[in-house]
Every structure is written in structure tokens, then in C-alpha cells.
Amino acid sequence: MWRRRMAHTSATRRIGVRMVGLLVVFRIGGYFPHKHNCSSLVNIDTAPDKELHHSSVVIKKRGGSYGNISWNVVDWQDPISSEESSKFACTMTPFKSFASGEEAQMCVHTFSDLVSNEIKSQKRWPDCNILPDLWNVAGKHDDKDESYYIDIGANIGSCVMEMLLGTNARIIAFEPHPMNLYNLKVTVSKLDRSYQDRLMLFPVGLGASTSTSTIYAGEDNIANSVIGNIVKDYDAQQFKKDKQFMVQVERLDSILDANAIKIKLVKMDAQGFECFVLDGMGADLAQKIDVIKFEYAKNWLDGLGCVDLIPRLNKYFKIYRGFSGGQFSGGPLNASAVDKVGKAVFDLLAVRRDHL
Numbered sequence: 409m410w411r412r413r414m415a416h417t418s419a420t421r422r423i424g425v426r427m428v429g430l431l432v433v434f435r436i437g438g439y440f441p442h443k444h445n446c447s448s449l450v451n452i453d454t455a456p457d458k459e460l461h462h463s464s465v466v467i468k469k470r471g472g473s474y475g476n477i478s479w480n481v482v483d484w485q486d487p488i489s490s491e492e493s494s495k496f497a498c499t500m501t502p503f504k505s506f507a508s509g510e511e512a513q514m515c516v517h518t519f520s521d522l523v524s525n526e527i528k529s530q531k532r533w534p535d536c537n538i539l540p541d542l543w544n545v546a547g548k549h550d551d552k553d554e555s556y557y558i559d560i561g562a563n564i565g566s567c568v569m570e571m572l573l574g575t576n577a578r579i580i581a582f583e584p585h586p587m588n589l590y591n592l593k594v595t596v597s598k599l600d601r602s603y604q605d606r607l608m609l610f611p612v613g614l615g616a617s618t619s620t621s622t623i624y625a626g627e628d629n630i631a632n633s634v635i636g637n638i639v640k641d642y643d644a645q646q647f648k649k650d651k652q653f654m655v656q657v658e659r660l661d662s663i664l665d666a667n668a669i670k671i672k673l674v675k676m677d678a679q680g681f682e683c684f685v686l687d688g689m690g691a692d693l694a695q696k697i698d699v700i701k702f703e704y705a706k707n708w709l710d711g712l713g714c715v716d717l718i719p720r721l722n723k724y725f726k727i728y729r730g731f732s733g734g735q736f737s738g739g740p741l742n743a744s745a746v747d748k749v750g751k752a753v754f755d756l757l758a759v760r761r762d763h764l
Contacts, residue, residue, distance in 0.1 A: 469662065625652070661689060
């Protein structure tokens with residue numbers, strides 16, 4: 409999960425990412441000072457030795473609709489519409505994998521944004537550094553060619569890029585906010601086809617039922633995008649209308665087939681929407697997951713009524729604070745122990761009970 413800065417002026421604020429959502433066609437006029445020139449983007453030729461393709465068996469549906477909104481999984485042959493190109497913009501900057509050292513160009517926001525600023529400065533988002541190590545050791549699914557990494561709340565794609573460049577994982581990602589989704593699509597569209605073949609990107613939010621809702625995004629931290637409610641990083645943070653969109657929400661078990669899929673690792677960052685994500689995951693799918701990396705952010709959880717996240721996870725997982733040298737540490741924890749940590753926002757690891 410993303411970590412938040414809890415004070416506007418803090419240089420070390422940690423953030424949280426949002427639920428994932430659908431691209432819609434609201435007009436945002438005159439916001440971006442510059443448009444990127446797609447012809448200037450550089451294709452990345454260095455691909456993993458072995459190409460991995462998605463099995464259609466694990467996907468139950470690739471599109472849907474509710475009310476006036478419809479969606480389809482991103483087609484990498486034609487990922488960006490002319491309408492998106494006319495409304496949104498980004499600037500390209502180098503991204504460097506912590507695990508492999510491989511570099512690629514990444515599309516980041518043109519306006520001030522916590523994640524974008526960090527990538528422009530450090531070439532990566534540090535919360536994603538641990539993911540390749542978790543992927544390499546997590547779970548009983550030793551055949552990585554048969555397993556998946558699931559990114560719930562992909563933002564502009566920092567962790568997707570770390571997993572694409574730093575592992576050979578097949579990836580299924582969900583992202584809510586149209587502006588973040590656009591950036592992620594631009595980035596991946598400029599990679600070699602072998603990388604694109606490893607990523608399925610769903611432009612929907614995940615929740616307890618099929619529905620539509622408004623997604624709100626905070627100024628200077630668009631990663632703080634929350635479905636159905638406004639929860640601020642700090643008291644003075646603004647949520648402007650030009651970053652609000654209607655998005656479609658789907659159940660995860662309506663998209664993924666629990667009888668066919670193997671999931672080694674999940675990164676879940678839903679800005680307080682985690683309980684709804686778990687409801688929509690269902691017991692069968694939850695029991696196919698080896699490890700979940702998630703952020704515990706009490707303010708966001710309370711703001712969306714998710715007051716029993718740890719007991720829900722404890723049905724299937726043991727909760728740990730840390731991971732180092734191939735070992736999980738600082739646990740297992742129950743809800744009381746988590747509350748005693750005494751931090752507003754921190755990362756936790758949920759490890760399937762029969763794994764350890």
C-alpha cells in the first residue's frame with residue numbers, strides 16, 4: 409500500500425493509494441500546461457528471457473456495464489483513446505527497478521503529486537521495493553509461471569513497473585482514477601510487447617458488489633483517491649471537482665476464477681475500502697492467496713466504516729509486521745496487537761495460515 413504524509417509540510421509523509429476505478433469521460437479543460445508527445449517516447453527492448461502470457465481460464469469476465477458506465481480490460485494494441493489524449497497529459501521520467509536495476513521511461517503527473525515527485529527524484533517509489541523479494545519466497549506455488557501478482561490500487565504504476573522489470577511475474581492490476589490510469593497506460597504502451605503480454609489492466613474499482621460511485625482525489629497526492637467519501641491526508645487538503653469522477657466497482661470474484669487461479673502475492677491499497685474488497689473477494693478466492701501486502705491506516709479505515717479489517721483477515725491469514733532474509737517477523741498479530749503499534753499508517757503482511 410502507499411504510505412501517506414500526515415502533515416502538509418512534512419518531507420517524509422507516507423501515503424496510501426486508492427481503490428481502483430473506471431475511466432469515464434468528464435471534461436477537464438485547461439488543467440495541464442503541456443501535453444506529452446507520444447512519438448518522443450522510447451520503447452524498451454530489454455525484456456525477460458521468457459515471455460509469460462495470461463491464461464484465459466483464470467479470467468471470468470473482461471468487461472461489463474452498470475447504469476451509464478461500461479468498461480473493458482485494457483487492449484495493449486489500442487490502449488489510449490483520442491479523448492483521453494485530449495484531456496490528460498504526463499511527463500516522462502526514468503524509472504529504475506530496485507530489484508534488477510533495469511530502467512524504463514515512466515509517465516508521471518505534470519502537476520505536483522507525491523508519488524510522481526518521488527519517482528522524478530529517486531527513480532522509484534520505495535514502498536514497492538519489497539515486492540520482488542516477497543514474490544520470490546511467498547507461498548506454496550513454486551511454479552511462478554502458473555502464479556499471479558495482483559495489484560489492487562495500482563496508482564500510476566510504480567509497483568506494476570517494479571514487478572514488470574524486477575520479476576517475471578504475470579500481473580493483474582486494478583486502478584480507479586482515470587488520470588492515474590492514463591499515466592499507467594502510457595507507460596506500459598511504450599514497453600516491449602513481452603512486458604505488455606504479462607499485464608492485464610482492469611479499469612474498475614473493487615468492492616462488495618457491482619455498482620458505480622464517485623472517486624475523490626486529494627490535491628498534491630492523487631494517490632489519496634477514495635471511493636465514496638473524502639478522507640484527508642491533512643486538515644487543509646483540498647479535493648477539487650476536476651479530479652472527481654464516476655467509476656464502476658466490481659467484485660473481485662466476479663472477475664477472477666478461484667477454481668483456476670494461483671495467487672502468490674497481492675498488494676492491496678484501497679484507501680479504507682479494504683473491507684469491501686475482502687467482501688467481494690469471497691472465501692474461495694481469499695484461500696488461493698499466499699501473501700497480501702497492505703497498509704493499515706486507521707483514519708481511512710474508520711472513515712469508510714472498515715473497523716474490523718484485522719479480524720476479517722485473521723480468518724485466513726496470520727498478520728506480521730516485517731519481512732527480512734526470507735522470513736516473516738513481528739507476529740502473528742491480532743487486532744489488539746495491531747492497535748498497540750501506535751502509528752497512524754504502517755505496512756502489514758498477511759500470510760496464509762497453512763504457508764508457515
